[in-house]
Amino acid sequence: MSFTNNPVEQGSIPQFESIDIKPLPEAAMWVDVVSWSIVFVIAAVITVIGRLLNVPLFVNFLMYWIVAVFVLIGLIMLWTAYSYRFKGYALREHDLIFKRGVIWQKTTILPFNRVQHVETKQGILQRRFDLTTLQLFTAGGQRADLAISGMDVEITEGIKTMLLGRIQSEQTTDD
Amino acid sequence: MTEDKHDFMHEWQRVSLMAIVYFFISRGLGIIKEVAMNAAPAFAAILIAVDDKAFWFTVAGFGFIGLIIVDVISLYLTYRYRVEDDQIIVRQGVFTKEVLNLKYARIQNINNAVPWYFKPFNLVRCTLDSAGSSAKEVNIPGITNERSDAIANIIHSYQKSNDLTEDTSQEEPAEIQETALKLSNAEVTKYGLTNSMIFVFAGIFFPAIEKFIESTGIDISNYLKQFAVLLPIPETIAKIILVLLAMFLFGLLLLCVTALAAFVRFYDYELYDEGKKLKRIAGLLERQTIFLNKNKVQGISIKQNVFAKILGRVTVHFQQTSADGKSSNKKQPFIIPMLKPDEWQQHLKMLYPELADVNLVFKPIGVQYFRKIAIYACLLPFSAIILPLAYLASAYFLLLYLLMLPIIGFSYLRYRRYGYSVLDNFLIIREGLIGTNFHILERYKTQHMSEATSPSQRRLKLGSLRIQMAYTAISLPYIKQSELRSVINQNIYLTETTTKSWM
Numbered sequence: 001m002s003f004t005n006n007p008v009e010q011g012s013i014p015q016f017e018s019i020d021i022k023p024l025p026e027a028a029m030w031v032d033v034v035s036w037s038i039v040f041v042i043a044a045v046i047t048v049i050g051r052l053l054n055v056p057l058f059v060n061f062l063m064y065w066i067v068a069v070f071v072l073i074g075l076i077m078l079w080t081a082y083s084y085r086f087k088g089y090a091l092r093e094h095d096l097i098f099k100r101g102v103i104w105q106k107t108t109i110l111p112f113n114r115v116q117h118v119e120t121k122q123g124i125l126q127r128r129f130d131l132t133t134l135q136l137f138t139a140g141g142q143r144a145d146l147a148i149s150g151m152d153v154e155i156t157e158g159i160k161t162m163l164l165g166r167i168q169s170e171q172t173t174d175d
Numbered sequence: 176m177t178e179d180k181h182d183f184m185h186e187w188q189r190v191s192l193m194a195i196v197y198f199f200i201s202r203g204l205g206i207i208k209e210v211a212m213n214a215a216p217a218f219a220a221i222l223i224a225v226d227d228k229a230f231w232f233t234v235a236g237f238g239f240i241g242l243i244i245v246d247v248i249s250l251y252l253t254y255r256y257r258v259e260d261d262q263i264i265v266r267q268g269v270f271t272k273e274v275l276n277l278k279y280a281r282i283q284n285i286n287n288a289v290p291w292y293f294k295p296f297n298l299v300r301c302t303l304d305s306a307g308s309s310a311k312e313v314n315i316p317g318i319t320n321e322r323s324d325a326i327a328n329i330i331h332s333y334q335k336s337n338d339l340t341e342d343t344s345q346e347e348p349a350e351i352q353e354t355a356l357k358l359s360n361a362e363v364t365k366y367g368l369t370n371s372m373i374f375v376f377a378g379i380f381f382p383a384i385e386k387f388i389e390s391t392g393i394d395i396s397n398y399l400k401q402f403a404v405l406l407p408i409p410e411t412i413a414k415i416i417l418v419l420l421a422m423f424l425f426g427l428l429l430l431c432v433t434a435l436a437a438f439v440r441f442y443d444y445e446l447y448d449e450g451k452k453l454k455r456i457a458g459l460l461e462r463q464t465i466f467l468n469k470n471k472v473q474g475i476s477i478k479q480n481v482f483a484k485i486l487g488r489v490t491v492h493f494q495q496t497s498a499d500g501k502s503s504n505k506k507q508p509f510i511i512p513m514l515k516p517d518e519w520q521q522h523l524k525m526l527y528p529e530l531a532d533v534n535l536v537f538k539p540i541g542v543q544y545f546r547k548i549a550i551y552a553c554l555l556p557f558s559a560i561i562l563p564l565a566y567l568a569s570a571y572f573l574l575l576y577l578l579m580l581p582i583i584g585f586s587y588l589r590y591r592r593y594g595y596s597v598l599d600n601f602l603i604i605r606e607g608l609i610g611t612n613f614h615i616l617e618r619y620k621t622q623h624m625s626e627a628t629s630p631s632q633r634r635l636k637l638g639s640l641r642i643q644m645a646y647t648a649i650s651l652p653y654i655k656q657s658e659l660r661s662v663i664n665q666n667i668y669l670t671e672t673t674t675k676s677w678m
Contacts, residue, residue, distance in 0.1 A: 013668045017660050094671040103630060109663060110623040111670045114677070138622040139496055139645040139678070145623055 014092070016109050021088035021099050027129040028150025029084035034125055036077045043069050089148055091159070096136070098148055110146050114138045118163045120156050132156045136163075183322065184329070187255040187266075194254070194317030196292050197300060198247040201316075206243060228390065256315050258326060261333060263303065265313055277303060277313050279333040283471055283495070287323055288463040299323045300461075303330070355453070355525045358444040358513060363457075366490065366512035367437030369482040373429045395421075441512050448525040453493070455509060467509045469526055471495055471678065473620055473645045477519050479610030488513045489610075491522065496645035496678065516611075523615070530601060530615070537594030537605050541637050541653035545590035553582050595651055597662060600669070602642070604651055614649050616642065619669040620677045626659055642666070645678065 047066060050058030058065060083102045090097040095111045119135040126132055126149075134156045135144035249269045257264045266274045284304035293299060293316075301323040303313040315323075388395065399421065403413035442459035453467040476492040483489060491511040514522065524531035557579050564572040585608060592607040604614045625641040632638055638659045639652040670677075 013664045015660070015664055016667065095667060101627075104627060105633070106625055106627045108623060108625040109667050111621075111667060113671060114622045138643065145643065 016097055016107070019090045019092065019097060021090050021097070023088045024084065024148075024150045025129075025131065025152055026084075028087075028131055029081055031123075031125045031129055031131060031150060032080040032084070033077055036073060036080060040070070040073045040077070043073060087150075089151070091155075096146065096159070098146055108146055110136055110138065112163060112166060115163050115167065117167065118160050119144070120160060122153075126150070134159060183325075184258045184260075187257050190251075190254055190256070190315060191296065191298055191317035191319075192251075193293060193296055193298055195247055195251050197290060197316040198250050199243065200290075202247055202250070203243050206239070256313075258329060263313060263326070263330075265315070275313060279330045280337060282330055282334070283468060284466045285327045285330060286463065286465045287320070288458070288461050290461040293317065294462075301326060355448040356444075356446040356511065356522060358441070358511075360438060360442060362488075362513045363441035363444050364434045364438045365486050365488060366441060367434035368430055368486065369480055369488070369490070370433045370437070371480055371482060373433045374426070377425075377429055437512065444512065446511065446525075453509070453525065465509060467493055467495070470676065472526060472617075473677075474617065475523065475526070475613075475615040477613040477615070479516070479607065479612060481609040484610040487515065489516050489519055490514075491519055493526070494644075494646040519613075527601070527615070527617075530598075533598065535596050535603060537596050537603075538654075538658075540590065540593040540595075540651065541635070541655070542590070543631070543635060543637060544593070544653035545587055547631075547653075548586040548590075549583050553579050553586070593651065595654065597658075597665075602662065602666070604649055606651075616644060616649070618666045619673040619675065620644060621666045621670045624663045624666055626656075626663060628656070632656075 047058060047062075047069075051062065079102075083100075086102050086105065087100045089099070094113070095109055097107060097109050099105065099107045116137050116139055119137070121133040121135065122131070123133075130153050131150050132153050133147060133149040134151050136146040138145045250267055253269055253272075254267045255265070257266075261280075262276050262278045264274065264276050266272065282303050284302075286302045286304060288300045288302065289298075290300065297320055298317050299320050300314065300316040301318060303315075315326075318326075399414065399417045403410055403417055406413040406416075408416075439459045441457045444457040445455070447454040447456075449466075451469055453469065455465045455467070457463060472493050473496050474494045476494055477489050478492060479489045491514060493509040495509065511519075511522065520533075520535070521531055557576060561572055561575045564575075589606075589608050592605060592611055594605040596603040596605075600618055602616045602618055604616070606612055606614075622643040622645055624643065626638050627641065628638045632653070636656045637653050638656045639650060640654060640659050640662060641648060641650045
């Protein structure tokens with residue numbers, strides 16, 4: 001089959017910027033917040049143990065330590081909750097769009113016909129909330145080219161099945 | 176005339192006895208390289224610690240050669256290859272049996288190299304460059320030229336019969352063999368002069384070199400001091416001049432080494448256009464033939480570092496990739512070592528005919544890029560240090576602002592080098608600092624793309640573009656948001672609608 005690559009009218013090309021971005025499930029935000037809460041608890045436990053064992057840092061600088069660590073973790077938690085509002089994806093027929101970032105905003109468009117393999121990961125908290133992390137790999141990098149944490153398991157599995165089917169059929173054609 | 180391909184198929188084959196020479200050189204060089212990379216400082220330290228240096232040096236040398244000989248003979252005795260209908264199998268090893276199966280569908284290039292010691296025996300080294308990691312590369316040394324051709328024919332026939340569904344509009348007779356380019360040996364030697372990495376390596380190995388010189392008992396600084404006294408100028412100035420001269424001579428020596436290496440590697444460089452493939456023949460000690468499938472090229476980079484800028488030349492890199500996404504350029508780089516800057520576009524016609532006569536017009540990026548670097552990476556950090564010092568200590572500290580000038584100068588050069596040209600099927604990005612580099616990207620081969628914006632960019636309706644190709648990622652900062660989005664949408668459209676394989 002001959003390949004043509006003629007220029008097309010700008011108006012007939014789908015515009016990624018005009019696609020409605022679907023926010024991640026609210027549970028994704030809670031997974032992140034709870035994760036940071038665990039760090040918060042660990043920091044609290046360390047503080048108590050340090051104080052009980054008379055570790056100089058916790059004896060002499062206890063207040064500074066508490067303020068610094070807990071303010072930092074508190075800010076991170078707030079930031080995590082806030083940044084969730086700026087995160088979202090859009091599934092088109094031939095590609096996946098992922099948008100993220102509060103200050104520096106980044107939008108990535110990854111065509112499905114460039115995906116080399118797909119991975120899903122599910123942490124303990126994600127399992128509790130029925131969420132998962134979708135990772136798409138192209139030939140372009142050693143790490144995941146697109147990783148979306150906090151997607152619905154059902155949607156992720158749908159994307160994964162569709163992509164694996166595509167990859168499988170391409171490999172069959174190659175062989 | 177090639178031999179009947181069926182004579183040797185489906186049976187284990189041995190390689191010529193002369194392959195021992197190849198194994199000895201390649202294994203020996205490999206081990207020397209490993210030792211040089213990992214154990215040179217330790218080796219130098221041991222050499223200093225022992226008293227009878229000559230004895231231990233001889234023992235180490237003989238032990239080293241003995242080990243290589245045992246390794247090479249066992250490799251030769253166990254090395255077998257077998258040509259099947261759809262794959263080639265290579266097995267080797269005494270204690271650890273290694274069997275490598277390479278499917279013909281995965282083979283990207285079939286290359287022949289003729290080391291000087293193979294030439295009288297009509298032998299070649301056949302390399303099957305796979306679409307995988309370099310460990311998956313098959314190397315068959317010491318087979319006849321006819322056998323190598325027969326293997327190549329079997330693989331090509333297999334690939335052709337499995338490629339029937341692909342585009343045939345670009346089909347051209349395989350016999351086309353037009354000399355596309357010949358480079359003089361003087362030109363290829365210049366390539367060695369542009370290799371700045373030699374100075375980096377020299378820096379890494381300098382401690383080991385220093386230890387080695389110390390162990391020999393030669394005191395170079397003492398020689399310099401003695402020589403400085405003899406000169407009819409003040410001793411301090413003489414010492415400075417001699418040290419600078421020694422450094423210059425050392426640099427010159429390194430350049431001679433790298434120029435010699437380029438001369439040996441690219442001796443009698445010839446490039447042929449064979450329709451669907453490019454063929455490159457070069458090499459003094461080993462005449463190496465490398466093929467490049469045109470449709471496997473992921474992009475072309477025209478590179479010019481500061482040394483190439485001084486020499487008024489550029490290097491053309493045909494960028495490839497392998498199926499697992501790792502750049503395959505490290506194992507078999509396909510380059511045109513030296514061209515004049517106004518020649519590269521004309522030579523691209525062998526790969527991209529439509530680019531040969533296009534008048535490339537590059538759009539600049541936003542001047543805000545330069546302002547951002549000048550203010551945030553230069554003016555603000557400098558002021559944070561200089562102003563308090565000037566206020567608290569002395570107003571003379573304000574003179575430190577002069578140190579900003581080179582940084583601002585380089586930032587301006589970088590800003591001026593950036594540019595992009597959008598064609599129907601190609602995106603050409605220009606960048607650089609002292610020299611100018613170009614990246615020629617076939618748009619449908621894009622892996623994925625990103626738009627990134629900072630608050631100030633959003634306010635100014637600007638954005639930064641990042642294109643991930645299979646061999647690398649290329650960024651273009653501060654371009655108009657409307658143009659950025661147009662480029663992304665068109666690239667994605669071409670990528671998703673193409674029926675042509677990107678790899």
